[in-house]
Amino acid sequence: MADNLQTTFGESLLSDMLADFPDTLPSPEALKFKVLVKNKKIGTLKETHERKGSDKRGKVEEWEEEVADLEEEEEEEKFKESEIFESVLGENQDKETGVKKLSGVTLFKKKKTRKLKIALALSDLVIYTKAEKFKSFQHSRLYQQFNENNSIGETQARKLSKLRAHEFIFHTRKFITRIYPKATRADSSNFNPQEFWNIGCQMVALNFQTPGLPMDLQNGKFLDNGGSGYILKPHFLRESESYFNPSDIKESMPITLTIRLISGIQLPLTHSSSNKGDTLVIIEVFGVPNDQMKQQTRVIKKNAFSPRWNETFTFIIHVPELALIRFVVESQGLIAGNEFLGQYTLPLLCMNKGYRRVPLFSRMGESLEPASLFVYVWYVR
Numbered sequence: 001m002a003d004n005l006q007t008t009f010g011e012s013l014l015s016d017m018l019a020d021f022p023d024t025l026p027s028p029e030a031l032k033f034k035v036l037v038k039n040k041k042i043g044t045l046k047e048t049h050e051r052k053g054s055d056k057r058g059k060v061e062e063w064e065e066e067v068a069d070l071e072e073e074e075e076e077e078k079f080k081e082s083e084i085f086e087s088v089l090g091e092n093q094d095k096e097t098g099v100k101k102l103s104g105v106t107l108f109k110k111k112k113t114r115k116l117k118i119a120l121a122l123s124d125l126v127i128y129t130k131a132e133k134f135k136s137f138q139h140s141r142l143y144q145q146f147n148e149n150n151s152i153g154e155t156q157a158r159k160l161s162k163l164r165a166h167e168f169i170f171h172t173r174k175f176i177t178r179i180y181p182k183a184t185r186a187d188s189s190n191f192n193p194q195e196f197w198n199i200g201c202q203m204v205a206l207n208f209q210t211p212g213l214p215m216d217l218q219n220g221k222f223l224d225n226g227g228s229g230y231i232l233k234p235h236f237l238r239e240s241e242s243y244f245n246p247s248d249i250k251e252s253m254p255i256t257l258t259i260r261l262i263s264g265i266q267l268p269l270t271h272s273s274s275n276k277g278d279t280l281v282i283i284e285v286f287g288v289p290n291d292q293m294k295q296q297t298r299v300i301k302k303n304a305f306s307p308r309w310n311e312t313f314t315f316i317i318h319v320p321e322l323a324l325i326r327f328v329v330e331s332q333g334l335i336a337g338n339e340f341l342g343q344y345t346l347p348l349l350c351m352n353k354g355y356r357r358v359p360l361f362s363r364m365g366e367s368l369e370p371a372s373l374f375v376y377v378w379y380v381r
Contacts, residue, residue: 002121009035028230038129048124056121063116137167149176165245172200180205190214194286198246200237211363220345234321246288252318260312260376267304268341270331276302277331287323323348
């Protein structure tokens with residue numbers, strides 16, 4: 001695999017530290033056009049640098065890691081919840097015995113481990129994205145190296161974000177953090193990524209094969225910065241002196257957003273293939289909890305070709321830097337429920353003022369051109 005990566009990517013593959021960044025993470029600008037490998041790694045970056053150019057064929061090192069069976073995941077998450085509350089309550093672990101104590105109850109935690117063999121040539125291709133198991137925020141502050149990245153399951157991450165938001169944000173300021181769907185999502189369903197963007201997580205992994213609201217938010221979020229896949233986090237998620245908490249906004253510069261929804265243009269056909277659908281539009285705001293809201297138009301009867309609403313909606317958004325606006329078009333169904341026709345999602349601060357055309361996309365993310373909405377947008381701080 002290491003040979004294939006080097007042959008395929010050549011000079012684009014990052015295989016050594018950048019001279020200007022020996023002990024800090026480089027910026028995306030410095031890594032532009034570079035391919036990074038994220039994997040387990042043996043040894044330090046210095047040792048990797050010293051081995052550069054040597055013959056590593058057939059050389060294998062052992063790596064020991066903790067593992068948990070799928071059946072044990074729920075118990076694992078329950079125990080981690082206990083650990084979270086333990087930290088909040090200020091209880092400590094007995095340093096001599098390694099036994100955890102919580103509210104008078106003694107908890108024993110046995111970990112299964114396994115040894116893996118890793119090719120040294122592949123290990124040495126891991127530079128700034130070394131996979132490292134997350135243990136605790138305190139452990140990361142004391143021992144985690146700048147090039148080590150954590151992957152945290154959605155259940156544990158959600159609990160940490162609610163109980164220890166400040167520490168979580170502090171962690172994501174220093175270390176690349178990945179959130180992934182829990183293993184029990186056997187149907188490849190997704191969680192709402194917004195809650196983890198709110199605390200600065202850089203990599204929020206979704207099941208891209210499953211369409212729906214989470215993927216709409218994902219595609220909308222990364223329309224920013226030219227669709228390059230990189231977005232600069234807001235200053236309050238980057239600065240060390242910030243005390244931002246998405247669930248407890250104390251200081252903000254809110255935006256008053258006004259959207260006049262004027263009309264629709266050739267809206268998608270329903271399953272009945274009729275232009276006489278009863279259409280309505282829902283405008284949703286996703287962001288910090290206090291900003292999440294939605295409003296909807298009245299239903300225009302028997303007209304999906306050129307419905308006219310001429311309705312005005314106003315939203316007060318306290319943290320506009322994290323807000324996404326989602327337009328959803330539906331056909332009213334009194335018996336089977338409303339039918340999804342199309343949607344468009346984009347960051348609030350990417351919206352241009354004035355008269356605008358809003359394109360629509362299908363549930364699968366495909367363009368429904370020429371279907372669109374005609375709106376007037378205005379916002380002030």
